[in-house]
């Protein structure tokens with residue numbers, strides 16, 4: 317299985333013949349090309365064209381993150397799987413408003429159902445979430461009736477607002493109070509974790525999209541302007557509650573990340589590198605966790621589930637089978 | 647979207663019609679699938695001694711060797727389980743060669759089983775190939791892929807997760 321490589325230090329990425337290495341303060345570290353699916357770059361890293369050419373050839377994606385741990389962008393090697401047919405179908409489903417809305421609704425429905433599952437889980441463990449669940453369910457009922465993507469986005473926003481309020485009850489930790497959702501850069505610790513986790517999710521889904529015939533620039537919920545990747549944002553909605561948020565509950569709940577793991581600067585809060593690494597470890601563990609898949613009949617990891625989600629979308633676009641989002645059983 | 651019939655489509659045709667359609671639409675199977683990797687590896691290491699790739703039209707032939715003055719066309723396969731489909735693929739090559747005025751004999755190799763099977767383009771076989779080519783063209787030109795039906799082959803198929811997701 318190919319694995320992501322994470323780089324936190326500052327240094328330079330090099331190509332030497334048919335190998336790659338990273339040169340940092342602590343010397344050279346080789347990057348095994350055959351076993352690397354993507355390189356996640358958090359440090360200040362220099363690289364050159366020779367390096368990019370080899371990365372392209374080896375079909376490795378580079379994902380860049382800024383000082384705050386936010387996703388900045390990716391070096392997405394030219395498509396290696398190309399199906400003109402699939403791209404036409406993807407575009408056709410985007411251009412037709414009704415078709416686009418259907419897919420967008422399914423993404424929001426998936427997000428909603430998985431949010432509900434997370435809340436139900438904590439409700440069963442004695443957390444007082446009845447009111448929030450009630451409010452979210454009323455909003456969830458409105459998804460199918462929406463008449464355009466903007467209306468749908470508004471409902472999704474409202475669901476998320478209620479949902480994030482529940483974090484205080486679930487975590488019960490005054491160091492991690494939700495307050496308001498602040499982005500770019502976030503103002504409180506919980507927001508930092510949410511933004512960081514979501515950034516990781518976007519890149520994970522993008523890396524899976526790369527292994528399908530889908531074009532990441534054509535999304536359905538997040539509007540397409542052909543300059544940004546959006547399909548990965550769409551599909552991330554489904555997995556954020558069951559992957560990212562659960563990781564947050566774990567790292568805060570088990571005090572793996574504490575209040576003093578954050579540094580403040582004029583613009584906002586930054587998670588220290590050591591804490592970022594601890595978060596990533598939990599995140600990667602979560603992606604490796606397997607669950608029994610009903611139709612495949614074997615165990616599949618969460619990472620694989622993301623790929624299967626993309627396959628289901630492809631089949632929907634091909635007119636084979638209506639897309640139904642993955643909903644966690646617990 | 648009109649593609650010409652290729653050897654691999656001919657091979658798929660005898661396994662699964664859905665596979666034919668998917669391949670013809672460049673929806674190629676999962677590249678990380680272990681069997682695909684293995685196939686590549688076997689392709690790389692076997693019969694190195696007299697290995698030659700022959701390219702003509704849209705056909706790539708795995709192995710060509712001079713067999714007492716006759717042209718011998720070989721196909722290397724992982725296992726003889728799918729012998730029928732491998733045979734059809736080879737017959738297709740022989741047919742293509744004949745169209746170009748080259749008469750050749752075929753042989754299937756199963757290196758792991760140390761097994762060889764001779765294949766001849768009889769007139770019956772030729773008819774079978776022509777019919778299959780017509781059928782493949784029909785499948786390719788369909789708007790939608792033939793719907794999924796689980797067959798024993800699915801277990802080892804690179805499209806498994808796509809079809810079953």
Ligand code: SF4
Pocket residue numbers: 661662663664665794795796797799800801803804805806809
């Ligand atoms: S998984 Fe089964 S149905 Fe799908 S292409 Fe392969 S053999 Fe055909």
